[in-house]
Amino acid sequence: MTIPWGNIIVILILGVIFIVSSWFISRKVSTADEYISGNGKLGVAFGTTSLLAFWITGNTIMAAPEAAYGMGVIGAIAYSFLGGVAVVSFSPLGKRIHEIIPNGKTVGDFYKNRFDKKNYFFFMVMLFIYMFGLLMTQGIGGGLLLEQIFDVPYALAVVLTFIIVIAYATMGGFSSITGIAFFQVMLIFIVVIVVPPLVYFSTGIAPIYTGMAQFAPEKLDLLLPAGILFMFAGAMFAIGEVFMDNTFWQRAYAVRKDKLMSIFGLAGIGWFFVPLATATLAFVAIGTNQAPAEVNQVAPFIAQIYGGNFVSWVFLVGVWSALASTIAAILNALVSLLIHDIYQSINPRADNAKLLRISKILTVVIGILALLISLPKFLTMLQMLIFLGVINAAFVFPIIYGLFWRKLGATVSFIASILAIAVGYIVYFTVGDLQGVVASGWVSFLVCFAGSLIKPASFNWNKLYRVGQSHASEVERK
Amino acid sequence: MTFWITSSIILFFIVVISAFGPLFGLYGEMVHKEDGEERK
Numbered sequence: 001m002t003i004p005w006g007n008i009i010v011i012l013i014l015g016v017i018f019i020v021s022s023w024f025i026s027r028k029v030s031t032a033d034e035y036i037s038g039n040g041k042l043g044v045a046f047g048t049t050s051l052l053a054f055w056i057t058g059n060t061i062m063a064a065p066e067a068a069y070g071m072g073v074i075g076a077i078a079y080s081f082l083g084g085v086a087v088v089s090f091s092p093l094g095k096r097i098h099e100i101i102p103n104g105k106t107v108g109d110f111y112k113n114r115f116d117k118k119n120y121f122f123f124m125v126m127l128f129i130y131m132f133g134l135l136m137t138q139g140i141g142g143g144l145l146l147e148q149i150f151d152v153p154y155a156l157a158v159v160l161t162f163i164i165v166i167a168y169a170t171m172g173g174f175s176s177i178t179g180i181a182f183f184q185v186m187l188i189f190i191v192v193i194v195v196p197p198l199v200y201f202s203t204g205i206a207p208i209y210t211g212m213a214q215f216a217p218e219k220l221d222l223l224l225p226a227g228i229l230f231m232f233a234g235a236m237f238a239i240g241e242v243f244m245d246n247t248f249w250q251r252a253y254a255v256r257k258d259k260l261m262s263i264f265g266l267a268g269i270g271w272f273f274v275p276l277a278t279a280t281l282a283f284v285a286i287g288t289n290q291a292p293a294e295v296n297q298v299a300p301f302i303a304q305i306y307g308g309n310f311v312s313w314v315f316l317v318g319v320w321s322a323l324a325s326t327i328a329a330i331l332n333a334l335v336s337l338l339i340h341d342i343y344q345s346i347n348p349r350a351d352n353a354k355l356l357r358i359s360k361i362l363t364v365v366i367g368i369l370a371l372l373i374s375l376p377k378f379l380t381m382l383q384m385l386i387f388l389g390v391i392n393a394a395f396v397f398p399i400i401y402g403l404f405w406r407k408l409g410a411t412v413s414f415i416a417s418i419l420a421i422a423v424g425y426i427v428y429f430t431v432g433d434l435q436g437v438v439a440s441g442w443v444s445f446l447v448c449f450a451g452s453l454i455k456p457a458s459f460n461w462n463k464l465y466r467v468g469q470s471h472a473s474e475v476e477r478k
Numbered sequence: 479m480t481f482w483i484t485s486s487i488i489l490f491f492i493v494v495i496s497a498f499g500p501l502f503g504l505y506g507e508m509v510h511k512e513d514g515e516e517r518k
Contacts (some may be wrong), residue, residue: 089497094501225479232486239493400496404505431482438486445492 004151008160010313011152011320014040015164018180018324019171022312025179026172034353035173036105036250036336044263047255048177051267054247055087055183056188056274058141059385061319064275065299067230068282072212072219074227076279082234084272086242091264093243094252096403098260100461103468107249108341113467114402114459116410123395124341124419127244128334130388132370134245135330137384139374149300150316160376161323166367169328170360173335174250177328184321191318194278200305203284211287219286233434236396236441237389243399244392247333329408331370335362393441394420397448408448409457416447 029035060083068076101110106126112120135183139158146157169177183246200208212220242248255263281299284306285291292301300319339359344350350358394417401408420443495502 085494089494092497092501115483225483228480229483229486232490233482235490236486236493295496396493397496400493404500435482438482438489441489441493445489445508 022168078231088268208287240392390424412451
């Protein structure tokens with residue numbers, strides 16, 4: 001196999017830019033708090049791009065065209081809808097988080113203080129399983145992507161991606177990641193804005209429509225049942241991902257309170273157009289009756305045919321930026337959880353310098369661990385996401401009601417999440433994968449809602465308001 | 479299939495109403511704000 005040096009050099013140049021920018025930003029990071037959660041003053045621009053950079057994954061750019069190729073127009077709309085609506089749905093929760101836990105740091109802070117120990121430990125175990133699974137999907141997905149489409153050997157692609165991400169994520173933590181995210185989102189948007197129009201200038205829009213009507217008229221059907229199920233069941237697991245994922249909680253705490261609704265709203269709407277734009281490339285494949293060797297290669301396959309090598313490289317830059325920014329954000333979110341929810345409970349007297357040092361060591365250790373687990377290719381990206389989606393959907397209602405409704409008690413929440421996961425996986429293996437996600441969501445809702453009415457609790461919100469208050473006043477005094 | 483599609487659509491709207499409802503007074507217990515202001 002010949003090594004495509006041109007593609008590797010493109011990744012190396014990008015990597016050097018990210019690492020140098022991270023070093024520049026990291027000079028201002030002096031405390032562990034800044035390293036794991038920023039300074040709480042992210043404005044609209046950096047807040048929105050930081051959310052977009054995490055949420056636009058390799059999947060967004062590659063799997064959306066795959067969904068459109070399989071399900072037609074409704075596939076493209078469904079994919080864009082499920083991710084966009086999830087981020088927008090988090091905006092009222094983010095606002096509430098700022099109001100009731102103003103000095104919190106992680107989703108663990110909420111779970112620990114809103115419910116009891118059994119809920120907290122169960123949630124943390126599930127969260128680590130989910131976040132590590134997500135990290136692996138990005139590592140493995142990234143490796144496969146670079147191997148299948150850009151001819152970079154799998155192991156080299158995974159090692160190169162992780163080493164660059166570990167290097168820049170370790171330097172300045174959250175500040176570096178959100179700073180570089182701005183640049184990465186610009187690169188991703190170049191792909192979205194430049195590639196599809198270039199292809200359509202070459203093919204024309206009317207011939208593609210006529211071709212689709214001739215070769216696959218069912219793919220113009222907006223009411224295709226598989227597409228509709230994907231749209232709403234997919235929205236359920238995407239909403240669960242966003243609500244549960246510490247990456248979003250970190251950003252809810254890190255952005256300015258008065259801008260929170262606009263930041264999450266804009267990020268959701270902005271996200272919607274990314275998969276929609278890349279998915280339109282699949283229509284060209286359908287309309288011209290061309291099939292790629294692997295269905296997930298449909299977008300770069302079409303981009304290369306109609307745009308040549310230049311467009312292919314633009315695609316590589318966008319996809320790799322999306323992967324790197326997501327891996328970096330997950331690494332930082334995991335370190336934040338480990339430091340704040342585990343290390344500080346074991347060693348509450350650790351000083352700032354020690355916390356900063358441990359945070360950096362943990363970033364490297366988790367990064368290397370994820371790299372090693374990603375080396376064997378044993379799963380596909382979308383399947384893993386739907387599999388984890390059963391867990392995500394189970395926690396949707398404990399989180400919503402936990403934030404807004406004092407009547408939800410700890411025992412009801414615990415039963416709801418355990419039962420939802422159990423029923424969800426039974427349905428997943430006996431009926432279907434998306435059906436498992438829907439079943440998990442329904443059990444979570446019914447148990448939380450009925451349980452809160454039958455056995456209402458009366459939670460005192462002040463308990464959450466006091467979280468982290470002594471720590472915050474200490475920081476202010478310093 | 480129809481059953482799962484219908485239940486996924488209903489569930490989706492339950493989630494949206496549960497999350498956005500509080501902006502319009504659902505649950506009616508936004509006491510934290512007064513608490514916060516009192517503390518200041």
